Amino acid sequence: MVWKQNVYRHWLDKEPEHGEISDHTQCRLGQWYYEGDGAQTYQSMPSFASLDKPHADVHQGGLLALERILKDDLQGSLKGILLMESASDETFAVLERLGREMGK
Numbered sequence: 001m002v003w004k005q006n007v008y009r010h011w012l013d014k015e016p017e018h019g020e021i022s023d024h025t026q027c028r029l030g031q032w033y034y035e036g037d038g039a040q041t042y043q044s045m046p047s048f049a050s051l052d053k054p055h056a057d058v059h060q061g062g063l064l065a066l067e068r069i070l071k072d073d074l075q076g077s078l079k080g081i082l083l084m085e086s087a088s089d090e091t092f093a094v095l096e097r098l099g100r101e102m103g104k
Helices: 002-013 028-034 037-042 049-070 074-103
Strands: none
Touching (some): 002 049, 028 037, 028 049
16 A cells, blocks of 8 residues: 555656655565565465466556656556556455465
8 A cells, every 4th residue: 555655646746756666576565475474474375376466467557657647648647557456456355365364
């Protein structure tokens, strides 16, 4: 959520990202997934592998939105926002499934 807030803040102000907008491997969830407890403890759970693509798409959409808004391409930018939000919903759904698997 913090990552998406940064995207929206930069998007609304038409500001370049200045390094605050990380890719999907460097954000907190990405670090958990690739290097932290996620990778070490939960990778054998069925839902774990299905988290990678939607999470990457969140970042892809957000970065696309910023790239396009800086070029005054509102339609292209909105496509990025829609991808980011759709992928975010899917990411949260996978995290909920993973949480249920952890509780078993």
